[in-house]
Amino acid sequence: MIEAVGLTKRYGAKTAVYNLSFQVRPGAVTGFLGPNGAGKSTTMRMILGLDNPTAGTVTVCGAPFRQVPNAPRQVGALLDAKAVHGGRSARNHLLSLAQLSGIPARRVDEVLGVVGLQEVAKRRSKGFSLGMGQRLGIAAALLGDPQVLLFDEPVNGLDPEGILWVRNLMKQLAAEGRTVFVSSHLMSEMAVTADHLIVIGRGQLLSDMSVKDFISANSADFARVRTPHTEPQQREKLSAALTEAGGSVLSEPDGALRVTGLALPQISDLAHASDVRLWELSPHQASLEEAYMRMTQGAVDYRSTDDQKAGLMQPQQFGYAPPPQQVPDVPQQGWYAPPPPGAQPAGPVGPVSDNPYAAAPPGAPGQHAPAAPPVAPPAAAPADLTKPEDAR
Template sequence: MIEAVGLTKRYGDKTAVYNLSFQVRPGAVTGFLGPNGSGKSTTMRMILGLDNPTAGHVTIGGHPYRRLPNAARHVGALLDAKAVHGGRAARNHLLSLAQLSGIPARRVDEVLGVVGLQDVAKRRSKGFSLGMGQRLGIAAALLGDPQVLLFDEPVNGLDPEGIHWVRNLMKALAAEGRTVFVSSHLMSEMALTADHLIVIGRGQLMADMSVTDFISANSADFARVRTPDTEPQLREKLTSALTEAGGHVLPEQDGALRVTGLALPRISDIAHDTDVRLWELSPHQASLEEAYMRMTQGAVDYRSTADQKAGLQQPLPPGAQPPMPVPGQGQPGWYAPPPPQQGG
């Protein structure tokens, strides 16, 4: 188990992590989330003894990392897949790590097989793709068969098959009773992989709960309701009835209605009582990404602005009309349509 108590790290007058306390328990995949600059990497470095905390402490199995006997046999980590001597072959890189920790050479070949690099074991790592580098870094983390594993963006650069493999690997490691701590910006992947979440913002703890509880606490569920497109008067009739019953109704871009404040059976009863036919009545639960964005919107340091293209717009020729805006463009959930197919 990893335990942080009052963990604080300052660099001069900048506080990267402040009074952070949490536990990462064995037997589950714990996701570590936060915006860029929130202190995730600094926290992981302190866990691994690479940075000293200004205040507080963090332990692994009750001991600071630097006091663990033969730490590589207890803790495996992937923080930077590029931290490899490019002139070494993949097998030689792992072999040097194994020799430093008293790990038998046959284990090197085992982990190369686990990560799928056995066929390129003799190739120099400087010729590896980003995804191959990630696999080599994961192999190094698994080398000592540790009970505690830390991964920072483990699926970076991997193709869909590789991402699926990492997801199953994390779950399998946790199922064996190991402690698995994973930092990632891919919310969709965390939703499929993590059992528990620790979320920080600007160096402070924002959430420490299960994925299900996190989504429930930071999102508002709603019902999607659709009436026949050919009878817009029914849509207006139902909107009025739902509003009178205490519901909050918002139109969607595709013509459906978003209803909050009323349960699905109540919406169905109101539609029946007002003689309105329904084409759709479905529940919607927010995704992890939606819940995460809602929680961390006040803890983001870098925000984009609209591109005004000042001085780059060409003047319209005489008599020309400006282009019509695309309906829904710029609204949440809008995506640009695909370009037309050539020659088809």
């Protein structure tokens, strides 16, 4: 299992990750999502001991990575498929890793077969395509037959067959009881591969829940209704009846109606009572991509001018208002110590609603804090919360 508690990483005045707490449990594929610059790579580097956290801790198998005995046999990772000596063959690259970790040479040939590189095992890796490099990186992660696996964009450069193979591999590894942590920007793959999602934005936790719950919590399901296009009066008649019944009706460019607030049987009954013929009555459930876009609208750093013209700079239109990105000073060493339960924070903290990522009016009752403990904001927050080289 991977567990992070109050994880924070600063690079000078820039904060890449702030007060991040989560658990990655065995037996499931956990997707790690977030926009570019969100801090995903920095978080993975801290998990693997490549970067030291400014505050907080992260453990793998119950201990910091550097204290895990015989770590290559416990933890496997693919962070950068290009981190290979180009003059070595695929087999020699894996063989050198095996010798450093006391892994038998026969295991090298086994993983080459698993990733499908047995036919090119003697070729120098500098001549590999991007997809072949990814397969070699996955082979290196599997070399020690570890119980914990981390993959950063594992399907990058793979063809459809390779993507399907990686998908099945991740599911198989999780089914064996292993901990599988996968970072990816391909929402379509995460929707069919991941069981659980951890979503971060600008270094802070946005969501930690199952894929099904994530889509349900960040989507607005609706019914699509279509009447005969030759009879516009029926469309108007149905729209009036649905509105009177308490539904919200919007017109779509193709002439259909988008209805929210009413169940499909109720829409059908209202159409029948109004003597309106229906050509279509179908439910629409948001995809993972739609739910993700809704959740992270306020955490995207880079926008084209076309996005701004389209109004995508206004997350409030999706019912999401990002929390203020104010990061207090934290100690350079040791734990970040949250206040004990029931204790008052050191300074004024705004109220937070049941949805910690939705805006709430000052003084609103019945509110509680999100999972991360509240802290007092400083006089001025850092202007840039990302590190281009490591945080994404």
